[in-house]
Amino acid sequence: MSHSRASRSLVTRRSVLKGAAAGAAIVAAPAIVSPRVLASSGExxxxxxxxxxxxDMIATFKERTGIQINLSVYGTNNEVLSKVRAAKGEGFDLVFPSVTTLVSWFDASEEDGVDLLQPIDENRVMADQVQPAIWDKSLDLGASRRGQRFGVPFNWGTEAVAFDSTQRDLKYGDVSWSTIWQEENRDLVTVRPRSGLTAMGVMIDGTGEMMDRAHQDEETAKKVLDQALAFAVEHKPWIRTFWKDAQALTGAFLSDGCVIGQSWDGTAVNMWKETDGRIKYVAPTDGALTWLDTMCMPSGAANVDQAYELINWLTSAEGGGMHAVHAGYNSAAVGAEAALDAEAQERFKFMYGPNGEAISQLYWWKPEPGWFQKLRAEYITRYETA
Incomplete structure (x- = not known):
């Protein structure tokens, strides 16, 4: 059965939160699983x-399918690419890279003469389980190569402003990227250098158009990054610590005394819960940085059938809902939001505005050609060592 379809408007969490409580039973009910899946096994x-x-997700998936998930974890996109590249596409059946980094996978494949990823067989993917506009948007953001899809949307999330609510009284509508760099926050800020420079570029023109242009050619990129770096270096005294993964980000706020900074939404939600609401998170009015992560199959995958079963379960309302509750990120699965409890819905309203106003102002990470990544890496080093 073909899963191609015309584009439809995205049903965002903003539009479904009102009915989430009423639909919670959707996820509680047993998943409808085909006889073929029930007969499956392996790993x-x-x-x-x-x-x-x-x-819990590993246990539920095994209960539904008989398949055991052997899980390994990583903390950066570079880490997963490097490991799969070193193994020449072997060792794993499913990886979860950010869609905008897939161009690096394709470039590495051409440089090494070894395909790192295999095309997705869309006839084996239950594409109707994925939010339609995200399914389509993923192609524009880098999930396709020469007319073939290589990534299935898994989740999306934002990087915005986290803060200690006992030290700062902030709410949506009053926060922009410049809020982080107010004088009162000197020596109290944490950012990820890579996204810090991007947020500064968005902040400088207030629209993100300048950062969009930076991805088009190297000369323009240098002009844009020069402006961002100048601001970054001027405000280096504001930085208490940099972070590059969730563990370091959590430590910045819970151990190192940071009061405000940039954060991934999922990590921020986990801190929010762990601190009983002391650490909060809110989207800036000039645009939260927004990413989309995908599920991709390495070329040397040994368990292809089982990998497709996992893809289809993670894009089901059950699998996507369990992920959203566990990680705090937004699943790309239709109906996953029904798993969110009332507290999660209230957090969402605080983070993105009472009516989800921030959704219309998201700044999506763009596909990054190799020359841009190398150039930005130089600017990151100059920022870190300034």
Whole structure:
């Protein structure tokens, strides 16, 4: 059966939160599983971000399919690419890279003469389980290569402003990227250098158009990054610590005394819960940085059938809902939001505005050609060592 379809408007969490409580039973009910899946068995080797797959998810998937997930975790996109590249596409059946980094996978394949990823057989993917506009948007953001799809949307999330609510009284509508760099925050800020420079570029023109242009050619990129770096270096005294993964980000706020900074939404939600609401998170009015992560199959995957079963379960309302509850990120699965409890819905309203106003102002990470990544890496080093 073909899963191609015309584009439809995205049903965002903003539009479904009102009915989430009423629909919670959707996820509570047993998943509808085909006889073929019930007869399945074996294992699948998944290499995912550290927060993505919980023990409960592993147990439920095995109960539904008979397949055991062997989970390995990583903390950066470079880490997963490097490991799969070193193994020449072997060792794992499913990986979860950010869609905008897939161009690096394709470039590495051409440089090494070894395909790192295999095309997705869309006839084996239950594409109707994925939010339609995200399914389509993923192609524009880098999930396709020469007319073939290589990534299935898994989740999306934002990087915005986290803060200690006992030290700062902030709410949506009053926060922009510049809020982080107010004088009162000197020596109290944490950012990820890579996304810090991007947020500064968005902040400087207030629209993100300048950062969009930076991805088009190297000369323009240098002009844009020069402006961002000048601001970054001027405000280096504001930085208490940099972070590059969820563990370091959590430590910045819970151990190192940071009061405000940039954060991934999932990590921020986990801190929010752990601190009983002391650490909060809110999208800036000039655009939260927004990413989309995908599920991809390495070329040397040994358990292809099982990998497709995992893809289809993670994009079901049950699998996507369990991920959203566990990780705090937004699943790309239709109906996953029904798993969110009332507290999660209230957090969402605080983070993105009472009516989800921030959704219309998201700044999506763009596909990054190799020359851009190398150039930005130079600017990151100059920022860190300034």
């Amino acid at each position: 699948v080797n998944a290499y995912a971000w550290g927060e993505y797959i919980s023990e």
